[in-house]
Amino acid sequence: MRFDILTLFPSMFEGPFHSSIIQRARSRGLIAIGIHNIRDYTTDRHHTADDYPYGGGAGMVMKPGPIFAAVEATLAEARASNPGLERSDVILLTPQGRLFRQSMAEELSRHQHLVLICGHYEGVDERVREHLVTDEISIGDYVLTGGEIPAMVIVDAVTRLVPGVLGSQESAFEESHASGLLEYPQYTRPPVFRGWAVPDVLLSGNHEAIARWRRQQALLRTLRRRPDLLLTSPPSLPDLILLTEVASPDELKAAGLQPAYPEAKRRRRRPAPPAPEGISENELPQ
Ligand code: ADE
Numbered sequence: 419m420r421f422d423i424l425t426l427f428p429s430m431f432e433g434p435f436h437s438s439i440i441q442r443a444r445s446r447g448l449i450a451i452g453i454h455n456i457r458d459y460t461t462d463r464h465h466t467a468d469d470y471p472y473g474g475g476a477g478m479v480m481k482p483g484p485i486f487a488a489v490e491a492t493l494a495e496a497r498a499s500n501p502g503l504e505r506s507d508v509i510l511l512t513p514q515g516r517l518f519r520q521s522m523a524e525e526l527s528r529h530q531h532l533v534l535i536c537g538h539y540e541g542v543d544e545r546v547r548e549h550l551v552t553d554e555i556s557i558g559d560y561v562l563t564g565g566e567i568p569a570m571v572i573v574d575a576v577t578r579l580v581p582g583v584l585g586s587q588e589s590a591f592e593e594s595h596a597s598g599l600l601e602y603p604q605y606t607r608p609p610v611f612r613g614w615a616v617p618d619v620l621l622s623g624n625h626e627a628i629a630r631w632r633r634q635q636a637l638l639r640t641l642r643r644r645p646d647l648l649l650t651s652p653p654s655l656p657d658l659i660l661l662t663e664v665a666s667p668d669e670l671k672a673a674g675l676q677p678a679y680p681e682a683k684r685r686r687r688r689p690a691p692p693a694p695e696g697i698s699e700n701e702l703p704q
Contacts, residue, residue, distance in 0.1 A: 419529070419580050420500070422452040422492045423569050424485065425536040426467055430566045440574060443583045451573065452492070456480075459487035468539050477540030485546050489533055496531055506531040508551045510542065511565025511572075515554030518572065520595040522555070526572070527579035534572065536565030598651045599640045602632040634660045641665055645673035655683055 423431065431453050435441065443449045457465045461483070468478040489508055497503050507529055516522070526532060535542070535551065547554065557568040578584055594601040605616040619631045637657055640647050642665075653661060658678040661670065667677050 419448070419527070419576075420450045420452070420496060420531045421573050421576075422454060422496065422531070422533045423536065423573075424454050424456050424488045424492065424533065425564075425566055425569070426456050426480075426538055427536075427564070427566055428453045428455045431570070434570045435573070439583060440577055443577050443580065446582070448580055448582050449577050454488055454492060456484050456488050459484040459491065461487075471540065475540070479540055480538060480542040480546075482543040482545045482550075485535060485542065486550055489535070489550055492533055500531075503531055505529065506533055507553060508533045508535065509572075510535045510537060510547065510551040510554045511557075511568040512537050512541070512554050513556045513559070513561050515556040517559075518555050518557045518568075518575075520575070523572070523575040523579055526576045532572075532576070534565070534569040536569050538564040597636075598647060599636040600644060600647070602635040602639065630660070633657070634664055637661045638664050641669060641673055641675075648673050648675070659683060 425431070435444065435451050440449075440451075444451060457467050460467055460481075466481065467484050468480050471477070471479045493506055493508075496506060507526070509532060511534060535546070555568070555572065557571050562568065605620060609616050609621060617631070619627050622628070637653060637660055641661060653675070655678060658675065659680055659682070661675070662677040662679060670677055
């Protein structure tokens with residue numbers, strides 16, 4: 419997977435891609451990252467990359483010419499060095515874009531080539547949006563000084579999902595957001611720290627009980643901190659039963675959920691009684 423980042427501030431990228439998992443992924447050839455200075459694609463003596471907005475107003479606007487030239491050169495270079503390249507996505511980082519979330523990171527991790535344009539100043543000339551980019555992404559409902567940090571966030575979140583980047587120890591599977599739930603609490607040694615003990619179940623060696631406790635804690639944490647996640651993917655009946663054991667009816671109600679008890683599961687398992695003779699199934703009372 420290849421990332422090309424177009425920026426007016428290439429020095430901002432000197433740290434984050436040179437350590438830890440991203441560095442390891444680069445040196446193993448699982449990802450490649452190119453940093454390109456948009457100013458290198460200006461054509462005037464002063465290397466002007468921004469200009470006053472037509473119609474007046476505060477701030478400066480990034481000029482279309484250098485951005486188009488930088489993207490076109492980057493695409494040509496990527497195709498020349500990889501004739502098998504079938505698709506490149508050109509993404510503008512902007513607070514006006516689609517909100518970045520884990521599902522989007524998963525989708526992007528299946529793409530071959532991402533070109534990330536870091537916007538700055540008051541914005542970029544609208545023709546970049548209309549005629550150059552294939553997508554616009556925001557990393558959150560707040561305004562940063564530019565798209566550089568959002569580009570770093572996207573490279574990081576996408577890279578760790580590229581097959582082979584994480585070892586089994588670091589597996590991306592059982593963690594916050596991958597399953598639609600926040601992660602369960604984790605503990606390591608010592609078993610008692612400053613008088614605070616690790617929950618007994620984690621020391622029990624009972625793998626089934628540990629898995630059940632973790633699921634229950636993940637559900638409870640999600641209910642308390644991010645009930646909106648439970649609205650988009652409501653818990654299954656077994657999960658609701660687990661949650662009912664530890665959450666109050668009010669907490670459940672606030673997230674639009676009803677308590678559920680183990681009897682509900684037994685009831686659901688029992689086969690439906692046969693329809694009385696002469697009544698077809700879709701005539702049965704609901
Ligand atoms: N540029 C400035 N703020 C941003 C944000 N929240 N997301 C993406 N790009 C940005």
